[in-house]
Amino acid sequence: xxxxxxxxxxxxxxxxxxxxxxxxxxxxxxxxxxxxxxxxxxxxxxxxxxxxxxxxxxxxxxxxxxxxxxxxxxxxxxxxxxxxxxxxxxxxxxxxxxxxxxxxxxxxxxxxxxxxxxxxxxxxxxxxxxxxxxxxxxxxxxxxxxxxxxxxxxxxxxxxxxxxxxxxxxxxxxxxxxxxxxxxxxxxxxxxxxxxxxxxxxxxxxxxxxxxxxxxxxxxxxxxxxxxxxxxxxxxxxxxxxxxxxxxxxxxxxxxxxxxxxxxxxxxxxxxxxxxxxxxxxxxxxxxxxxxxxxxxxxxxxxxxxxxxxxxxxxxxxxxxxxxxxxxxxxxxxxxxxxxxxxxxxxxxxxxxxxxxxxxxxxxxxxxxxxxxxx
Numbered sequence: 001x002x003x004x005x006x007x008x009x010x011x012x013x014x015x016x017x018x019x020x021x022x023x024x025x026x027x028x029x030x031x032x033x034x035x036x037x038x039x040x041x042x043x044x045x046x047x048x049x050x051x052x053x054x055x056x057x058x059x060x061x062x063x064x065x066x067x068x069x070x071x072x073x074x075x076x077x078x079x080x081x082x083x084x085x086x087x088x089x090x091x092x093x094x095x096x097x098x099x100x101x102x103x104x105x106x107x108x109x110x111x112x113x114x115x116x117x118x119x120x121x122x123x124x125x126x127x128x129x130x131x132x133x134x135x136x137x138x139x140x141x142x143x144x145x146x147x148x149x150x151x152x153x154x155x156x157x158x159x160x161x162x163x164x165x166x167x168x169x170x171x172x173x174x175x176x177x178x179x180x181x182x183x184x185x186x187x188x189x190x191x192x193x194x195x196x197x198x199x200x201x202x203x204x205x206x207x208x209x210x211x212x213x214x215x216x217x218x219x220x221x222x223x224x225x226x227x228x229x230x231x232x233x234x235x236x237x238x239x240x241x242x243x244x245x246x247x248x249x250x251x252x253x254x255x256x257x258x259x260x261x262x263x264x265x266x267x268x269x270x271x272x273x274x275x276x277x278x279x280x281x282x283x284x285x286x287x288x289x290x291x292x293x294x295x296x297x298x299x300x301x302x303x304x305x306x307x308x309x310x311x312x313x314x315x316x317x318x319x320x321x322x323x324x325x326x327x328x329x330x331x332x333x334x335x336x337x338x339x340x341x342x343x344x345x346x347x348x349x350x351x352x353x354x355x356x357x358x359x360x361x362x363x364x365x366x367x368x369x370x371x372x373x374x375x
Contacts, residue, residue: 038320038363038364038365039357039358039362039363039364039365040364040365040366040367041311041351041352041354041358041364041365041366041367042351042352042353042354042366042367043311043349043350043351043352043366043367044293044294044297044349044350044352045347045348045349046291046293046344046345046346046347046348046349046350047291047292047346047347048289048290048291048345048346049289049290049291050289051285051286051287051288051289052285052286052290052292052332052339053283053284053285053286054283054284054286054332054334054339055281055282055283055284055334056281056282056284057235057279057280057281057282058216058217058218058222058279058280058282059216059217059277059278059279060214060215060216060217060234060263060277060278060279060280061214061215061275061276061277061278062212062213062214062236062265062272062273062274062275062276062277062278063212063213063214063215063274063275064184064207064208064209064211064212064213064274065208065211065212065213066182066184066207066208066211067187067205067206067207067208067274068181068205068206069202069204069205070095070178070180070181070202070203070204070205070206071178071197071199071200071201071202071203071204072096072098072175072176072178072197072199072200072201072203073175073199073200074098074172074175074176074199075196075197075198075199076098076099076176076196076197077098077099077194077195077196077197078096078097078098078099078191078192078193078194078195078196078197079097079098079099079193080096080097080193081095081096081189081191081192081193081203082094082095082096083095083096083180083186083189083204084186084189085186085187085188085189086185086186087185087186088183088184088185088209089180089183089184089185089186089206090180090183091180091181091182091183092179092180093179093180094177094178094179095177095178095179095180095186095203095204096177096178096191096203096204097176097177097178098176098177098197099176100173100176103169103172103173103176104173106169107166107169107170107173110162110165110166110169111166113162113165114159114162114163114165114166116162117155117158117159117161117162118159120155120158120159121152121155121156121158121159123155124148124151124152124154124155124156125152125155127148127151127152128145128148128149128151128152131144131145131148132145178203178204180206181206182206182208183208183209183210184206184207184208184209184210185206185207185209186204186205186206187205187206187207188202188204188205189203189204190202190203190204191203207274209274211264211265212264212265212269212272212274213243213246213262213263213264213265214234214243214262214263214265214278214280215260215261215262215263216260216261216263216280217253217256217258217259217260217261218258218259218260218261218280219257219258219259220252220257220258220259222282222284223248223259225282225283225284226245226261226282227245228245228246228247228248229244229245230244230245231243231244231245231266232244232245232263232280232281232282233280233281234263234278234279234280234281235278235279235281236272236276236277236278236279237276239269239270239271239272241265241266241268241269241270241272241278242265242266242269243263243264243265243266243269244263244264244266245261245262245263246262246263246264247261247262248260248261248262249261249262261280263280286331286332286339288331288341289341290331290339290340290341291339291340291341291344291346292337292338292339292340293308293328293337293338293340293350293352294336294337294338294352294353295333295334295336295337295338296352296353296354296355297309297338297350297351297352297353297355298328298330298338298340299325299355301325301327305327306327306328306329306330306340307325307326307327307328308325308326308328308340308342308344308350308351309323309324309325309326309350309351309355309358309360310323310324310325310326310344310348310349310350310351311323311324311348311349311350311351311364311366312324319365320363320364320365321349321363321364321365321366322361322362322363322364323351323358323359323360323361323362323364324360324361325360326342326343326344326350327342327343328340328341328342328344329341329342349366351364
């Protein structure tokens with residue numbers, strides 16, 4: 001019994017060694033299996049170009065073509081306000097009125113004066129007609145007729161003065177109300193009924209909403225890229241619209257060093273509000289050789305540089321490619337695509353994404369169709 005136990009104890013190290021060897025061989029076989037299965041990666045074929053076009057954007061502000069501060073020419077008691085904040089009004093609508101009782105009384109008196117002057121003129125005209133007939137018969141002197149003619153002229157002048165006074169009062173009466181000069185929206189209301197309005201003080205702010213424009217500040221280097229009458233693309237929060245270039249300010253703003261460009265918003269732009277910011281999307285040439293790659297293809301390299309993985313199949317190895325890092329210089333970065341230059345030949349396959357899952361020298365195979373990546 002003791003000999004059997006001794007034999008068992010003596011064979012245990014050998015058994016443990018055999019088990020470890022089996023585990024090692026199994027792991028090695030699994031590694032070889034993984035190495036035998038190439039890693040599929042998304043790729044893109046490089047297309048070199050001597051120049052390209054890039055989209056730049058410039059900030060602007062949507063404005064109403066006309067914005068007016070409306071008020072009374074003369075001060076007085078406000079008796080009626082018929083427009084409120086946000087109300088759409090039409091040209092000719094009466095928006096507010098001042099008390100006109102005293103002025104209407106003056107107008108009535110002036111009209112009575114016109115009637116009186118007209119009556120006096122008719123009497124003077126009749127007198128002149130009769131005296132002229134008497135002069136023809138020799139019953140009065142010529143001097144007498146001249147005196148009557150002078151009275152007729154005075155009566156005629158008095159009538160014209162009275163009529164002019166009526167027109168003056170009518171004009172003053174019309175100025176006791178605010179009338180919309182064009183279609184628009186009441187953006188501000190500053191006064192209510194019962195208030196005393198002062199001469200020239202704003203009562204409403206009226207904004208024309210039918211015609212909108214965009215004002216954009218452009219550097220002088222971009223003026224050659226635009227022409228008056230051309231239509232350009234704009235973007236604002238959730239909205240894309242088009243606008244036609246109407247004109248340029250013709251001078252450089254000393255603060256911003258830009259030239260103001262005015263664009264008329266084209267019909268069908270959707271809901272735009274004056275005061276909104278908008279960006280002009282302008283395609284401009286970039287006269288530098290390079291190629292486009294997706295931003296996911298770039299990886300941060302040493303010293304703040306950027307690189308990408310090229311798929312090298314030289315020498316050919318049964319369709320397998322070796323990942324080789326290539327340093328590149330970023331010339332322009334867009335939202336999804338980047339224009340770069342570097343030691344990459346035209347037609348070369350590069351890794352389009354998934355840098356975190358691979359490493360230099362790794363054997364891979366393309367997993368997606370070859371594309372040029374040109375935006």
